[in-house]
Amino acid sequence: MPDYKAPLRDIKFVMSELLNSDSHYANLEGAEDATPDMIDAIIQEGAKFAEQVLSPLNQSGDREGCTWSESGVKTPAGFKQAYSKFVEGGWPSLAADPSYGGQGLPSSLGIVMSEMNGTANWSWGMYPGLSHGAINTLEEHGTEDQKQTYLTKMISGEWTGTMCLTEAHCGSDLGTLRTKAEPNMDGSYSITGTKIFISAGEHDLTDNIVHIVLARLPGAPAGTKGISLFVVPKCLPAQDGSAGERNGLSCGSIEHKMGIHANATCLMNFDGAKGWLIGAENKGLNAMFTFMNVARIGTAIQGLGAAELGLQGSVAYAKDRLAMRALSGAKNPDSYADPIIVHPDVRRMLLTQKAIAEGARALIYMTAQKADIVQSGKTEEERKAADELLGFLTPIAKAFLTEIGYESASLGMQVFGGHGYVSEWGMEQNVRDARIGMIYEGTTGIQALDLLGRKVLMTQGESLKGFTKLVHTFCKENTDNEHMKPFVEPLAAINKEWGELTMKLGVSAMKNREEIGAASVDYLMYSGYAVFAYLWAQMAKIAQDKLAEGSTEELFYNAKLQTARFYFTRMLPRTRAHAVTMLAGADTLLDMPEEAFII
Secondary structure, eight states: OOOOOOHHHHHHHIIIIIIIHHHHHHHTTTTOOOOOOHHHHHHHHHHHIIIIIIGHHHHHHHOOOOOOEETTEETTTTTHHHHHHHHHGGGGTTSOOGTTTOOOHHHHHHHHHHHHHHHHHHHHHHHHHHHHHHHHHHHHHHHHIIIIIIIIHHHSSSEEEEEEEOOTTTOOOOGGOOEEEEEEETEEEEEEEEEEEEEEEEEESSSEEEEEEBBTTTTOOOOGOOOOEEESSEEOOOOTTEEEEEEEEEEEEEOOOOOOOOEEEEEEEEEEEEEEEEESSSSSHHHHHHHHHHHHHHHHHHHHHHHHHHHHHHHHHHHBBBBBBOTTOSSSSSSSSSSGGGGGHHHHHHHHHHHHHHHHHHHHHHHHHHHHHHHHHHSSSHHHHHHHHHHHHHHHHHHHHHHHHHHHHHHHHHHHHHGGGGGGGGGGHHHHHGGGGGGSSSSSHHHHIIIIIIIIOOOOOOHHHHHHHHHHHHHTTTTOOOHHHHHHHHHHHHHHHHHHHHHHHHHHHHHHHHHHHHHHHHHHHHHHHHHHHHHHHHHHHHHHHHHHHHHHHHHHHHHHHHHHIIIIIIIIIIEEEEEEEHOOSSSHSSOOOOOGGGO
C-alpha cells in the first residue's frame, strides 16, 4: 500500500488560485476566523493526522476487518485509538455550529479534511463522516431540545451518527419502506423494523451512536408522502447527558463485502426502540435530503480519493519499475531496461489519473464553496443562486466522480501489471474500496435521473443555464487570447452542444417519458466531462498567467498546463460517444420482450 502524502500544493492551488478562497471566506457571514494563516495551519495539521495516523492503518484494517458479536462490533486494531486522537484534536467540531460546541469554520474547510482522511483510509473516514450528515440534519430540522441533547455530543465527537434509510425490499425506492413508528404517551415513538446497509451502524469507537431513521406513522399516506424522520439513539441519554440505558435496537449482522472491510456495514433491528420525531409528520424524506446531499458530496470525495491514492502509488511504481526499452532508444542506458514511465501507454494511464484527481478536487471544492454560500451567504439572492447551482452539480459530482474515480483506481492497478493484482501493493484494495461509490447514496442511474429529469427538464433547463452562463462568460473573456484557443474553442462548442442535446431530449421525452431513463446516464457522463472542461480551462489559464509572470514554480505550472492539454485532446472527446448514445432512443432498450432474456 502506498504511503499517502497529502497533495498540499494542489489543494492550495485549487483553494487559493482557482477558487480564491480568501475572498470567498471574507464574504461569508461568521467566517471571520477563516484567515489564510488559520486555514493553512489547519490543513497542515490535518495532513499530518491523515499521513501519520490513518494511512498506516489502511491496509491492516482491510486485512483484519470488523468482527461481529452479540455484544457489538469490534473495529480493527488501531481504529479506536485513531478516533480518540481525532477527537482530542478537535476535528469533529471544525465546521459545526458554535452554539453547540462547534468552531464555526466554513464547511468547505471540513471537505478538505474529509478528502485527506478518506484518501488515507476510506474505511476509517466513514465513521466520523456519517456524523456530518446527522449533525446537519439535526441543525436544520431538529428541535432545540434535540439539538442540546444530541448535537453537543456529536459535534464534540463523543457520539457518532448514522442514517438508516433502506430496507431489504427497498433499495432506492424508499416509498415502499415498512418500518413503523407508534406514538407513545410521553411524546416519543416506538420504532420497529429492520434497516440494511447501515454504514458505521455499530462499532466500538464511541459509547453511543445516534441513528437518523425513516419510518411510517399509523395511517400515513402510501409512498414517499407518508414517510417521517426520527432520531433514535443506541443508548438513551441519561439525566447528566451521558449514554444511559440501552435502547431497543441492535446490529443483527454485518455484511461481508467486496471492499471497505474495516467499516461495519450493518443490518440494524429496531424492536420498539424509543425515538423522537424530527420535523413535521410525513415530511421525513424532505428532511432526509439534508443528510443525503451531504452524503452524496461525501461519496464524490471517495471518487477523488480513489483517483489520488491510485495516482500516488502508480507514479512511484512507474518511476522505479524497469521493463523494456523506449521505442525511440534507451533512456536509462546504464541499466538493463528503462523505467516504465517512459512508455506512452503508461503515460496515458498516469495522465488520465492525474487529470481525474485534480479535476475532481476542483469540482468538489467548487461545490463545497456553493454549500458555504447557501449556509452563510450575505444576501438571499446569492444564497438562492448558490443553492440552484449546488443542486445541479451534486448528482454530477456524486455519480461522475465515482465512475471515473473507479476507472482511475483500476488504471493505478494496471500500471503495476501483475503486481497490482496481489494484495501487498495495495492497488487491488483501492479498486475494491472504490467500487461501492457508484452504488451507495443512489446509484449512477438514480443520480442521472435526478440530473436530467428533476434538475434539468423539470426546470425547463434553467438549472443547466445557470452553469452554462458561467462557461459562456469565461469563453467570452478569453476569446482573443491566442494561447487559450486550444481550450476555449472546444469548451465553447461543447457548451453550445450541451444545450442543444438537452432540447432534443426534452422534445423526445414529451413523446415518450422512457427516453429520459434511456438517455440519462450518458447525459450525466457528458455533463461531467463538460464541467471538467470548464475547470481544466480555468486551471490552464492560471498556469499560463503564472508562467508568463516568471513564477519560480515552473515545473508545477507546466505540469498543470500539460495535464489540461491532455484532458482536452484525449479525454474530452469521450463526449462524442455519449452524445450519439443519448440520442439513440429508448426503443433499442425496451423493444425486446422480457421473455427473450433467457437464462
